[in-house]
Amino acid sequence: MTIVTHDIVAKLWTLCNLLKDDGVTYHQYVTELTYLLFLKMAKETGTEDQIPDGYRWDDLEAKSAARRLEIYKVTLIHLENHGSPLVRQIFGNASSFIKKAATLSALVTEIDKLDWYSARQEGLGDLYEGLLQKNANEKKSGAGQYFTPRPLIDAMVAVMRPTIDDIIQDPAAGTGGFLIAAAHWLRAHGDPDGWTEAQQRKYRRNTFYGMEHVQDVHRFALMNLMLHGLDSAPRGAGIRYGDTLSPEGQALPRATLILTNPPFGTKKGGGLPTRTDLSFPTSNKQFCFLQHCYLGLKPGGRAALVLPDNVLFEGNVGRSIRADLMDKCDLHTVLRLPTGIFYAQGVKTNVLFFTRGETQKDNTRETWVYDLRANMPQFGKRTQLTREHFADFEAAFGEDSLGGPQILSRREDTGETGRFRRFTREEIAARGDSLDIAWLKDDSADTGEDLPEPAVLAVAAMDELEAAIEELRGILAELGEGQEEEVVE
Incomplete structure (x- = not known):
């Protein structure tokens, strides 16, 4: 994020103070701001033709301060059913939390004062994503569960190396971070100017797929993709509003690349997923998402998933799912992530990298475990996670996103004193198919900083x-x- 973008994000965030007396929460504020920013950014980008006449930014601004809130609420209701498909989705079931006309007028005035010329030059997508990150970092907002740290996303995308031929999916899309990072990689490491017309069409309409089941977060995702130049409501592709663990998830097209950070915990009410294609139905959401991912890959397709430690060691259905994964896919790499990089400081997580086999059995012959958890800094507000923290892992992973035999043969097992080790399928089976493998003595001291909130500890328990x-x-x-x-x- 540039200094200019950072400054604009900071100014937008301080506008939240205007809403505090109106009883508006942080999350509600970002939702409210999304409605207003969509209208304003449509004007700034010359795309107001997707919004019906009479319901645009200038129409709202032209109203008297006394009537503006009334007109604004009518606008939200009208845009739910009128305008482009993207407009109808962003304003779906929209309502305002603002109670005072003076509050809305102050927001409109302050938004209009921002340096929109510089914002356009720097990139409106980076501005909006900066706002989402600010919300995720605010503990009281509760939005951190929808936001994966950008350095981790970029590292996962870098080793997975998306191509223009890929069909890329995130079944727990959140605000769209993985899909946007994959799009950036494609354009930075490809030749967009040299793409054929068919490739350009595929990039826009048949490359990026996702699903998000929280409507406000789905709004944020659509806005985020649009501002990053991705068609977020085309025919078939884009991020759909729905539940991946229902038949809606079964309707997602099979992918050649899946990048995701599924929600942790159990399904509400402890119920089972309603889709019928999972071999091992369970109320544990991350185990269900793991099954969705390896079943949803085309043969030869690859995936990278963020999952909590319990997925690596739980018995019974957990062990059955891991065995099924290692049969159907080549689970070639596990990355043990540092603690403290997510909104819940106590959550311990990993990234599983695997490739779907051409057959249904015995695809995993060996798994490499990279320990980026032991003897790492205590990440939090004082020590920020950066891309540089993943540099050694990316180099050790190698240049083959499929984790094929040739690249694995060139990896170096660093032994009991190093971070990267190889384990055969037989060794893993002897552990009861547990992938919770650690060998380094962790001498990093817990200073007590950035301890989990009591509510987070209670949820984890x-x-x-x-x-x-x-x-x-x-x-x-x-x-x-x-x-x-x-x-x-």
């Missing part, structure tokens, strides 16, 4: 208890017990 209960149910099922309990539920 609940998730662990729910996982333990599910494992016990699996044991009872194997013993032929517990049927009565299931009937009662």
